[in-house]
Amino acid sequence: MxxxxxxxxxxxxxxxxxxxxxxxxxxxxxxxxxxxxxxxxxxxDPPYNEHLVTDVGGLGLALAATLWIAAWLIDTRVALAALTGYLVYAATHFAFHVTHFDNFSLGEALGVGTGLGVEVVLALLLLFSARQLHRAEKATA
Known part of the structure; x- marks a missing residue:
């Protein structure tokens, strides 16, 4: 081949x-x-769905692995891919929670919304930084 x-x-x-x-x-x-x-x-599957929860946990571990690899390699292309995947997850997770606060106290809603929002903002900032670094690397290559 x-x-x-x-x-x-x-x-x-x-x-x-x-x-x-x-x-x-x-x-x-x-x-x-x-x-x-x-x-x-x-x-x-039963109402408590162990399969669903463990599958989501496995997907989270897969996402974490890509972030660890991106941090270890510091290859901007790998970082862009890992951060894009993380941002999609973080943004959809944030969107779900901020539209489902019916049974939350104000403090719980603020805590969850702020914590998840910080993850989205950090991912956006890192994605922007990785893109700028990638462009700079291409320009000097």
């Missing part, structure tokens, strides 16, 4: 995985009840 054919195979595989993950994740995020009711076998 040539280098170019390996690169094409890798790109095709990554695009396939990205498309499959995007389909399921968009359905889960924007239609959680539909996903729960209509995805095969999900309705077989």
């Amino acid at each position: 040539t280098l170019e054919s390996t690169r094409r195979w890798l790109r095709g595989g990554l695009l396939t995985l990205a498309a499959l993950q995007t389909f399921v994740s968009v359905w889960q995020y924007f239609g959680p009840r539909s996903f729960y009711d209509d995805f095969p076998t999900v309705e077989l």
